[in-house]
Amino acid sequence: MSSASTPTAPGPAPDTALTTFLTAHRLAEPGEAGEWAWMRFASRHRPDSVPELLAHDPEAGLFAMAYLPPERYPVRKAQLLYGEVRVATAAAVGELLGSLHAASAGDAALAARFATDDNFHALRIEPHLLETAAAHPALRPVLQDLADRTARTRPALVHGDVSPENILVGPAAPVLLDAECAWYPAESAESDGALPPVPEGPAGPRQERRMRSEDREDGSPRTEDTGDRRMRRVVTGHDQEQRADSSGLAELIEPDGMHATPTVDYGIVLQGEILLELDDGHRTRLSAGDIVIQNGTRHAWRNHSGRPVTMAFVLIGAEPGA
Incomplete structure (x- = not known):
């Protein structure tokens, strides 16, 4: 048996594009x-x-x-x-x-x-938002706005x-798993990270959680008893059931809806559109997919869309002034 080996053609050169991208x-x-x-x-x-x-x-x-x-x-x-x-x-x-x-x-x-920032833009914002906006021009303003707000929100x-x-x-x-896109957005001179204020829509019917409400002439909310005890409990915010469900929180809600809690609040808009109002009068419109993190901020939620809004909240206890 011959010990000579049969010559073989060299294999294809390895593709270094991925390695180059990961390193860059x-x-x-x-x-x-x-x-x-x-x-x-x-x-x-x-x-x-x-x-x-x-x-x-x-x-x-x-x-x-x-x-x-x-x-x-x-x-x-x-x-x-x-x-x-x-x-x-x-x-x-x-x-x-x-x-x-x-x-x-x-x-x-x-x-x-x-x-x-460059990594997150290349792996998340550009392929998922900007490329989609380019493929669907009718959606471009919405997707571009979402990309811009994502890039400038730095909590x-x-x-x-x-x-x-x-x-x-x-x-x-x-x-x-797989945290290769981990990102702490950088500060920039162009934006302070706050979402831009938007004009308040016309007064009219609105819904917050499971309640129906409208504004009085002085701008304060006026609730309407819908006949559903679950709705009435959310509207008033101070009955015995809600106190039991959210002990220590329901009592903090003021008559106009403003409240502040000794917590770090993580809020996600799952469906619909809502205004976040701060006690200095600043209002920010939020829609499905938006995320808000607040640290003991005095605020209220206003729904002027005429449609239900669904939100998910995580409240984490914090030391006041910490």
């Missing part, structure tokens, strides 16, 4: 990779919500995490595909994100470490890709 956007480079840094941050505040971190090679830009068996940590996307929809899981994810955002809010060191460190395929439903808490 600080996703794979010597030092502490962005995803590893986000995992370390999350593990300090919510250790049950990220895999155990085992090893990190900063020179190679690699790290290792503990394996989580799928029978104990099913992927959220798989559950949804099989029709398994659990409100408790969605609420747990919202609570987790709210706590991580609150832990990072105002942290200058985190803001400097995760100043990945906290965000994961950047909390989609069902990156959520494991753990026995103790949701577990988040």
Whole structure:
């Protein structure tokens, strides 16, 4: 038998485009990779919500995490595909994100470490919003506005890709994966981060949560008893049932709807459109997909759209003045 080897043609050159992109956007480079840094941050505040971190090679830009068996940590996307929809899981994810955002809010060191504006724009804003706007000109103003507001809203460190395929439903808490888009939006001279005020719409019927209401001539809200006890309870805000449901909070709501709580509030507009009014008169219109984080701000919610609004809230206790 001949020991000579048969010559073979050289294989195709490896495609380095992905490596070049990852390096250019600080996703794979010597030092502490962005995803590893986000995992370390999350593990300090919510250790049950990220895999155990085992090893990190900063020179190679690699790290290792503990394996989580799928029978104990099913992927959220798989559950949804099989029709398994659990409100408790969605609420747990919202609570987790709210706590991580609150832990990072105002942290200058985190803001400097995760100043990945170019990366977030390239992976999130451009492909999902701007490309869609280019393909659907009728939607361009709405999508462009959403892209602009996302870029200039700078409350906290965000994961950047909390989609069902990156959520494991753990026995103790949701577990988040794939934080390569982690981002703490940078300050800029062009914007102070506040959403622009909008003119208030014409007075008329409005709905807030499960109530129907309209303005008096002096601008204060006037409620109407709809005959539904659940609606009446939300309208008044001070009956015995609501006090039991939200002890310590219902009593803080003033007659005109203004209120302030000793909490960091994380609010998500799920459906509809609503105005957020601050006690200095500033009003901001919010629509589905918008997120607001408030730190003990005195405010009220005003619905002038004539349609129901659905919002999800996470309130995290905080020390007043802290």
